[in-house]
Amino acid sequence: xxxxxxxxxxxxxxxxxxxxxxxxxxxxxxxxxxxxxxxxxxxxxxxxxxxxxxxxxxxxxxxxxxxxxxxxxxxxxxxxxxxxxxxxxxxxxxxxxxxxxxxxxxxxxxxxxxxxxxxxxxxxxxxxxxxxxxxxxxxxxxxxxxxxxxxxxxxxxxxxxxxxxxxxxxxxxxxxxxxxxxxxxxxxxxxxxxxxxxxxxxxxxxxxxxxxxxxxxxxxxxxxxxxxxxxxxxxxxxxxxxxxxxxxxxxxxxxxxxxxxxxxxxxxxxxxxxxxxxxxxxxxxxxxxxxxxxxxxxxx
Amino acid sequence: xxxxxxxxxxxxxxxxxxxxxxxxxxxxxxxxxxxxxxxxxxxxxxxxxxxxxxxxxxxxxxxxxxxxxxxxxxxxxxxxxxxxxxxxxxxxxxxxxxxxxxxxxxxxxxxxxxxxxxxxxxxxxxxxxxxxxxxxxxxxxxxxxxxxxxxxxxxxxxxxxxxxxxxxxxxxxxxxxxxxxxxxxxxxxxxxxxxxxxxxxxxxxxxxxxxxxxxxxxxxxxxxxxxxxxxxxxxxxxxxxxxxxxxxxxxxxxxxxxxxxxxxxxxxxxxxxxxxxxxxxxxxxxxxxxxxxxxxxxxxxxxxxxxxxxxxxxxxx
Numbered sequence: 001x002x003x004x005x006x007x008x009x010x011x012x013x014x015x016x017x018x019x020x021x022x023x024x025x026x027x028x029x030x031x032x033x034x035x036x037x038x039x040x041x042x043x044x045x046x047x048x049x050x051x052x053x054x055x056x057x058x059x060x061x062x063x064x065x066x067x068x069x070x071x072x073x074x075x076x077x078x079x080x081x082x083x084x085x086x087x088x089x090x091x092x093x094x095x096x097x098x099x100x101x102x103x104x105x106x107x108x109x110x111x112x113x114x115x116x117x118x119x120x121x122x123x124x125x126x127x128x129x130x131x132x133x134x135x136x137x138x139x140x141x142x143x144x145x146x147x148x149x150x151x152x153x154x155x156x157x158x159x160x161x162x163x164x165x166x167x168x169x170x171x172x173x174x175x176x177x178x179x180x181x182x183x184x185x186x187x188x189x190x191x192x193x194x195x196x197x198x199x200x201x202x203x204x205x206x207x208x209x210x211x212x213x214x215x216x217x218x219x220x221x222x223x224x225x226x227x228x229x230x231x232x233x234x235x236x237x238x239x240x241x242x243x244x245x246x247x248x249x250x251x252x253x254x255x256x257x258x259x260x261x262x263x264x265x266x267x268x269x270x271x272x273x274x275x276x277x278x279x280x281x282x283x284x285x286x287x288x289x290x291x292x293x294x295x296x297x298x299x300x
Numbered sequence: 301x302x303x304x305x306x307x308x309x310x311x312x313x314x315x316x317x318x319x320x321x322x323x324x325x326x327x328x329x330x331x332x333x334x335x336x337x338x339x340x341x342x343x344x345x346x347x348x349x350x351x352x353x354x355x356x357x358x359x360x361x362x363x364x365x366x367x368x369x370x371x372x373x374x375x376x377x378x379x380x381x382x383x384x385x386x387x388x389x390x391x392x393x394x395x396x397x398x399x400x401x402x403x404x405x406x407x408x409x410x411x412x413x414x415x416x417x418x419x420x421x422x423x424x425x426x427x428x429x430x431x432x433x434x435x436x437x438x439x440x441x442x443x444x445x446x447x448x449x450x451x452x453x454x455x456x457x458x459x460x461x462x463x464x465x466x467x468x469x470x471x472x473x474x475x476x477x478x479x480x481x482x483x484x485x486x487x488x489x490x491x492x493x494x495x496x497x498x499x500x501x502x503x504x505x506x507x508x509x510x511x512x513x514x515x516x517x518x519x520x521x522x523x524x525x526x527x528x529x530x531x532x533x534x535x536x537x538x539x540x541x542x543x544x545x546x547x548x549x550x551x552x553x554x555x556x557x558x559x560x561x562x563x564x565x566x567x568x569x570x571x572x573x574x575x576x577x578x579x580x581x582x583x584x585x586x587x588x589x590x591x592x593x594x595x596x597x598x599x600x601x602x603x604x605x606x607x608x609x610x611x612x613x614x615x616x617x
């Protein structure tokens with residue numbers, strides 16, 4: 001066995017951090033998609049990740065569906081849940097204010113969590129890694145192949161989204177809603193449909209993140225809340241509403257957490273990301289890449 | 301709802317006074333005063349939170365942390381250092397106020413609901429500290445041996461005496477809060493809730509009022525925590541987790557956040573639900589809470605306190 005040097009250990013922390021950070025980044029992107037269109041902070045965002053992971057476990061491990069089939073089916077199922085949330089919790093609210101909409105998503109998140117504990121029980125579940133568990137040695141750091149899958153999914157998601165928002169009519173319509181919902185509806189964009197779509201899209205991204213991370217960190221019914229909080233930390237760090245900011249924020253939060261747990265105190269692992277969130281809120285609420293102009297016209 | 305009638309307060313106070321006697325007569329509800337002690341403790345928190353949500357239009361997801369700060373400061377200082385319980389209670393409230401000002405000031409100066417996120421993060425950090433600082437807090441196993449309360453030689457060691465002590469605090473807090481609502485401060489708060497730009501145009505210092513209310517809600521939370529610790533003589537971190545903060549939110553939403561009575565109704569109902577009526581659902585009671593919160597948010601935006609208004613509306617038609 002090789003001697004573990006400080007450099008290789010730091011590299012290990014960095015790679016682990018970037019991997020976990022990729023998941024936070026995907027959660028953060030999901031937050032931003034819904035926030036940009038509706039100005040809602042969707043507290044149920046983390047539950048999509050949890051549902052993605054556990055649904056995949058059921059389909060692939062319990063029912064024996066091959067990964068190539070279970071993967072899309074899982075995404076579709078979680079997307080349907082995202083749509084149901086909009087139809088039954090967000091749409092019917094009679095006097096929508098940001099306050100009541102946030103409370104509605106909190107309600108949804110605990111209903112989903114409770115239902116998940118009903119379906120899957122309280123134990124964590126494992127999912128076989130996509131390409132085995134033989135670790136790869138990179139400059140002394142031990143890396144599981146699945147790490148590359150997670151980071152790869154983030155890259156694919158980012159590219160797909162930028163094509164969607166820049167090149168397609170629907171994507172452009174969603175951006176129009178994000179800029180000004182009233183003006184968008186004046187030029188014939190169906191804002192309600194765009195809100196529905198934003199929930200579907202961010203549910204799908206959450207599901208991808210959940211499927212990707214489950215082989216590394218397992219998945220259990222109550223993981224959603226913490227994922228949501230850290231994803232939101234990434235959102236604030238990067239700047240509310242900014243997609244590049246969300247990805248950057250996620251990767252930074254993941255790295256801080258990984259280094260903090262390794263070098264400072266592992267018991268406070270979950271606290272580091274939250275302290276970053278508080279510090280950013282206090283000193284630079286517009287975030288690293290946030291747009292102050294946009295934050296002025298939004299209600300949140 | 302600026303005017304708050306005095307008669308219902310008197311009727312309510314009378315009911316609280318005779319309730320233990322009534323409960324004593326009926327064997328099946330004999331233990332209700334015990335549950336009412338907890339309901340009263342939660343009422344203290346929800347009164348502050350209701351002011352924050354309903355009147356200042358802000359949401360706090362870290363109220364459990366202030367509850368915990370009060371409980372742990374009282375617990376640690378009395379059990380480990382033998383300090384006077386009432387002094388510890390005041391220390392707890394002072395610490396909670398300082399912490400609330402520290403957390404609340406930056407986020408309340410921003411527009412929007414940044415307080416929700418700041419308090420959420422803060423609440424989880426405090427929860428982690430309760431779990432990790434084993435030397436002080438006993439860690440996940442909790443700490444025991446917290447003494448009961450006594451005043452001038454009188455021990456609050458029976459359920460009845462503690463019941464009157466807690467509800468005495470609730471009554472004082474309630475009347476004080478009602479006076480705040482009916483004063484110029486209350487009008488300023490309503491104005492902020494209706495429209496922040498309009499309020500600030502009229503010369504209301506919006507963020508100052510919000511910070512004061514947030515600090516006030518934290519102080520009440522801490523007081524509740526101290527009372528809780530001295531009643532149970534034992535505390536552990538799981539009482540002060542994120543779900544408790546959400547449960548407080550459910551109490552407010554169910555009772556009705558635009559009416560101070562909603563805080564009392566919601567706290568009592570949810571306490572009885574969780575201590576008495578929901579055992580049947582065991583682990584799945586969380587789904588019931590979620591369903592209640594969603595139902596109220598979608599269909600009863602004014603909560604149960606708004607129901608009389610809706611009924612009146614039917615008859616007027």
